[in-house]
Amino acid sequence: MVGAMEIYMLLPKTNCKKCGLPTCMAFAVGLLGREKKVDECTPLIEEKKYEAKLKKLREVMAPIENASETGLIIHPERCFGCGNCVVACPVNVAAEPTRSAVGLGPESEKVILRVEDGVVVANNLKECRRFGPNKTLCNACTATCPSKAIEFV
Amino acid sequence: MAEVVEVIIVTVRDIFQDEAGRRSRFSDEYKNLSALIILDKQDMIRLEAKDGQKLLVKNDVGSVVVAAKTSEDDMHPGLAFMYNSPWSNQLVSDNVCDGSIPGNKRIKATLSTTEENMDITQISELQARMQS
């Protein structure tokens, strides 16, 4: 996963404040936290000399922008389809004490994680423990993954 | 001139290579995931090799040209990994012990960089060698 520093290196580093933030570093942090969009840095968009940087920035931002509201990102191309996350996710376990919880493939519509076509898919993300007012720092799915196919931003 | 490096090759499994082999043993996908040797950083430096560099892997049994890949594991200089495949089997002797267990896990071989135009050994070439 990219860090704020890596994003900062791709900004104009002029601290011109056009994005509404005092510094480029603050803007980088904003991008990472998905509070800001790349297009808000108008110099980067408008000035031709930043073309290469802009292209690279859009590349590194793509997975972050695609992340769900909980910040969960899935990289299906890395996934083994092993089901470790499916069996470990506390929401899955609570929804299916006799299936997901004991290692079987889920049947209930209430689970978050399941394996389809050989790779993991996520549904019902509003149920994720990292979401909503009572959110916790659950990391059961990322900690049990052998291939870093799930990440949080 | 880069050195010739001696290594012990251990054959291991990889799920992506396995998956590709189930779909087809004759695809580029399978070749690219199989004709690989995974090396420690230090060995890569000794060979002056970057990821994708073609290497000639050679021992008493046979030889193949495969692509180098830097290991993500902690340090293991002198130890290299190849995925089980017709490429790694070119190097496996069949008379370890009483001839009953091939020495898949400890293959001695030398590595060297190849000339510019040497390409990865094709599956058709491996088949021709078997049938010769």
Next chain:
Amino acid sequence: MAICTGCSLLCEDIVATYENGALTHVKNLCRKGHGHFQAAFTERTVPMIDGEQVTLDRAIAKAAEILKSAKSPLLYGWSNSTLEAQAAGIKLAEKLGATMDDTSSFCQGILMERILSGKIPSCTLDDVRNYADTSIFWGSDPSSSHPRHLSRFSYYPRGEKRQKSYEEERTCIVVDVRKSATARLCSNYYFRVAPGGDAQFMEAILAVLEGKIPKVGDKKKMIELGSHLKKTKWGVIFPGPGMIDSLQDKMELFERLLAKLNEITTFKVIPMVGHYNMRGFNELMLEKTGFINRVSFKGGAAAHGPEHSALVAAKTCDAALVIGSDPLSALPFCTAHALARLPLIAIDPRRSLTTDAAKVVIPSAISGLEAGGTAVRMDGVKIKFEPIIDTNLLSDEQILTRIMEAI
């Protein structure tokens, strides 16, 4: 529900949808299993003699002719065939006086022998899920080879006595030459051994269990491992090819380790069988011949020995039938070379290096997908399955029976 014959876990909770000759949607299959199911639609074989397409009848007749005229034929493969096909194969071997062997011969066989004879204690994977608090992957990397092993049985699921599972009640330990995908999941308990160093490591564990100072490894870590093993209530070891290849003729050291561990607590062993029905073949052969593999039926009675291993027989036989296996890909070059010189008969649903080199190719239905039958999971549990795709292709069992009838 379908079952997956992609590996010896034989997962039974697969939901697959097919439409117009393609897999449209499938649930619960791992990546490896998905590749296995997709294979039903690519590179299928047709009946062939010398590279020319022929009718199935002619291919079967030719196969029978080759086998009949051979003095010492080898029948090889079997670990990707149903028990029913294996039984038909044994009958054929008896009739031909042939040599019969499978992949266990140069991998899990020396361990499987000890499991089936009861020398090394074993249990089912369901026991592992219900009771195990320590799982040791020794020279095995299930995340790569049996992707759902940890989630279905050995680390992550909740079991009868293991409701708090991996969070609090289970530990997973990896002993391997590299930090494999599985080792990354239990990095606190990852022990790196040098290639061939497994016997030494075993001695070091025995030493710490006996309260002595270990000779190899990080002493502190070894002592910690020793006390963890002593505290274990119900442990299980999953030896893979890495351990077996490294130990070779020192298997009795492993027996000693198990005996020692079982003086202290409960420890079981389940071999990490690769192919979906290798264990079935070993069990069936043991029942019918008294040996798990490497059997020659020459002269009528079953004889066993290293000279009947496929590696040796490939060089001494004068014809070979290969079923559900691709030895030209999977075996050492010299063995592949020896096999390729023979009149080869390949029974395989799909094109392989072996079918390419074969004199006769006989296409078969893919078991689990197109043909039903019975198989034995890595832990000895028998699993019966029905086909989920319609086909006109014959099953392995039907093909073998027809060859037998034609001899």
